[in-house]
Amino acid sequence: MNPAAGSFESRAALALKDAPLQKALGNFKPLFVAKRASAVAELADFEALRERAAQIKNAVLAELDVWLERYAAAVEAAGGKVHFASDAAEAREIILGICRDANAKTICKGKSMVSEEIALNPALEAAGYEVVETDLGEYIIQLAQEPPSHIIAPAIHKTREQVADLFEAHHPGRPREESVAGLVNEARHVLREKFFRADVGITGGNFLIAETGSSVIVTNEGNGDLSQTLARVHIVTSGIERVLPTLDDLSVFLRILARSATGQDTECYTTISTGPRRAGDPDGPQEYHVVLVDNGRSKMLGGKFRDMLRCIRCGACMNHCPVYSAIGGHAYGWVYPGPMGAILTPLFNGIAEHYDLPNACTLNGRCQSVCPVKIPLTELIRTLRSEQVKAGLMPARQRTLLAAWGWVACQPGLYHALERFGSRLLRARAGRAGRIRALPGATAWTQGRDLPAPAGETFLEQWRKQRGEA
Amino acid sequence: MSESPRVGLFATCLMNVFRPNIGFSAVALLERAGCKVSVPMAQTCCGQPAWSAGDDDTARALARQVIDQFEGFDYVVAASGSCIGTLRKYPEMLATDPDWAPRALALAGKSHELLSFLADELKVNIDSAYPGRASYHDSCSGLRELGVKSQPRSLLREVKGLSLLEMDDAEVCCGFGGSFCVKYPAISEKMVDDKIRSLEATGADTLLGGDLGCLLNIAGRLKRKGSRIRVLHTAEVLAGRADGPAIGDEEPR
Numbered sequence: 188m189n190p191a192a193g194s195f196e197s198r199a200a201l202a203l204k205d206a207p208l209q210k211a212l213g214n215f216k217p218l219f220v221a222k223r224a225s226a227v228a229e230l231a232d233f234e235a236l237r238e239r240a241a242q243i244k245n246a247v248l249a250e251l252d253v254w255l256e257r258y259a260a261a262v263e264a265a266g267g268k269v270h271f272a273s274d275a276a277e278a279r280e281i282i283l284g285i286c287r288d289a290n291a292k293t294i295c296k297g298k299s300m301v302s303e304e305i306a307l308n309p310a311l312e313a314a315g316y317e318v319v320e321t322d323l324g325e326y327i328i329q330l331a332q333e334p335p336s337h338i339i340a341p342a343i344h345k346t347r348e349q350v351a352d353l354f355e356a357h358h359p360g361r362p363r364e365e366s367v368a369g370l371v372n373e374a375r376h377v378l379r380e381k382f383f384r385a386d387v388g389i390t391g392g393n394f395l396i397a398e399t400g401s402s403v404i405v406t407n408e409g410n411g412d413l414s415q416t417l418a419r420v421h422i423v424t425s426g427i428e429r430v431l432p433t434l435d436d437l438s439v440f441l442r443i444l445a446r447s448a449t450g451q452d453t454e455c456y457t458t459i460s461t462g463p464r465r466a467g468d469p470d471g472p473q474e475y476h477v478v479l480v481d482n483g484r485s486k487m488l489g490g491k492f493r494d495m496l497r498c499i500r501c502g503a504c505m506n507h508c509p510v511y512s513a514i515g516g517h518a519y520g521w522v523y524p525g526p527m528g529a530i531l532t533p534l535f536n537g538i539a540e541h542y543d544l545p546n547a548c549t550l551n552g553r554c555q556s557v558c559p560v561k562i563p564l565t566e567l568i569r570t571l572r573s574e575q576v577k578a579g580l581m582p583a584r585q586r587t588l589l590a591a592w593g594w595v596a597c598q599p600g601l602y603h604a605l606e607r608f609g610s611r612l613l614r615a616r617a618g619r620a621g622r623i624r625a626l627p628g629a630t631a632w633t634q635g636r637d638l639p640a641p642a643g644e645t646f647l648e649q650w651r652k653q654r655g656e657a
Numbered sequence: 658m659s660e661s662p663r664v665g666l667f668a669t670c671l672m673n674v675f676r677p678n679i680g681f682s683a684v685a686l687l688e689r690a691g692c693k694v695s696v697p698m699a700q701t702c703c704g705q706p707a708w709s710a711g712d713d714d715t716a717r718a719l720a721r722q723v724i725d726q727f728e729g730f731d732y733v734v735a736a737s738g739s740c741i742g743t744l745r746k747y748p749e750m751l752a753t754d755p756d757w758a759p760r761a762l763a764l765a766g767k768s769h770e771l772l773s774f775l776a777d778e779l780k781v782n783i784d785s786a787y788p789g790r791a792s793y794h795d796s797c798s799g800l801r802e803l804g805v806k807s808q809p810r811s812l813l814r815e816v817k818g819l820s821l822l823e824m825d826d827a828e829v830c831c832g833f834g835g836s837f838c839v840k841y842p843a844i845s846e847k848m849v850d851d852k853i854r855s856l857e858a859t860g861a862d863t864l865l866g867g868d869l870g871c872l873l874n875i876a877g878r879l880k881r882k883g884s885r886i887r888v889l890h891t892a893e894v895l896a897g898r899a900d901g902p903a904i905g906d907e908e909p910r
Contacts, residue, residue, distance in 0.1 A: 196841070203843055216826075509830045513847040547841050549834025549848075550709060551797035572711030581710070593707055593715035597722060599699040610674050622880050622905040631839035635846040636877030639675060639905035646668050646677035650696050 195543035219506035222450025244497035261400025265462030267475035275305035291386035297411030298322035299391030321410035336516030388418035392425035421472035504554035526554040545571035614643035665730035682896035690781035738799020776808035783815035785897030792861035796868035833874035
């Protein structure tokens, strides 16, 4: 499916009928939820770490300009170059410029959600570069020409058979592999040769360290390391909010990130890169660039959604979201799905264009209960709804109903009269059945559920009869 | 407590219309625990539907109405975690209103969900019996906004003849979510089906919960599927008022 096509509801409807997707989503619990729970339980002070992490982020965000200046100065001191991009187009231009200056032909990429956010691959490909995603999941969706459906497991929606089909079609001359191990091995062979050929390596930056000017990537495949070490030029793409003051601060985040994301104590590879290759270094790139992307973040910094800038992109919110678990990531229509996407996508791309995202949430709060940086996700989602109401975006029928209900609820006599009327009406329709199977005007409920019948007399009515006033 | 605490019962909209028995069960339990219970007759809604929809002004108007009617009591109690969760948000809703902010704070401080109030604040003697195998669904607002988790279970352990079976994912949303279930019915049905699968795997014959919205949703789907599992509010079982038809069940002829 083309993930951006159609409305949220039509994408969600397709997802609910997508059997391979539903099977993949069924694996979430053992894969992410159970593992996170045991990884967190093994740590005596996980709650304290969450609190500490949130505090560190809040302190940085309160003086983000200062920390960014310090970080940029440290990067330059280490021989690197920092580029600030105010939006996605500027970020793409900067990266295209670096690749042009490097006379690049092949570009290897480690996993980067910012690169998805700025739609980097299509721009690089249109400019004639060979672009290779080297994270296995990203590689799969690159072959399938799809956006990620999960921020840390981008191809989670693909079955083994679908991956085998893709590899068979894109790797001519190789026998079809069926097993997971065989497919991983095949990707390893294909990608290894690309790593050696790459002129430019582009990675994300899980964290940026102000005191040292370092970028930090955390991966399970080591592909990010090969991308950034073997190429002549290393470009880090990162959001401006990812800076941390010190390596000590980093240690707090390294303890919460893997546990929250995949339930591992630590990811397989944690790599801290500082500047280009120095004289005497055995390896490393000749050039080291950092492209810091704003793209709406500084606007968030000054408003009601600043807390969202604490996000470290671990994916715990979507792993624990029952709506995401029902419909998967593509239904959300952009690169960020789940609760964090329901907030970021409207903020980056428009609360009107993505009206449904904050609304398709039960405000159950499970996401924020696992968020390692304690982002009040449900409150932010509710605040987005409030912004939508203020902007006059609520559909007219719903707005009218809500306004009428609100007015009546402020008139107790009328409200109770309508409740008594409704109770009797529905009771009469149910008869002795105790439930109503079909109700005009309430088909959204009765299409899949019976409506349990009211008692016929409201509680307040009965109370008044039994006990009099008050 | 030396004197009988004066409790204002918040009669939630859904309870008032769909299941008055929950209200009478709450009153019975509170009175058994020594409370003097009143029901202000001019009360309507806590404002949750407006607040959740982002209609902040309507929610604030309803919050002020609730504060007006209930601030004279020692406690405000409702048999719903989500309505009490809303009362607890009044200080946030009215934070910028100097007249109402302190009153909102005072009201929020004495507002309690029924089951946690019975277990944490009062010492209620449960002497009811319910012959059955029940599973308890943790409604999200009660669980995550108010910390209601162990209290209903410890109260239910006092009920003679009742065995409590924990379901997998008891803490996962049932798909009700207020207007969510009618705005996105297909997603909601998938969620309630997941809930029902967990429930049925326990072999329970009864589903209990603490919030009628969730119970209407789960019962509605169970009955549509022809299930015989009975759905009741925990208060009905604790008060010994669970012998009539359960939620969505046929009346005896």
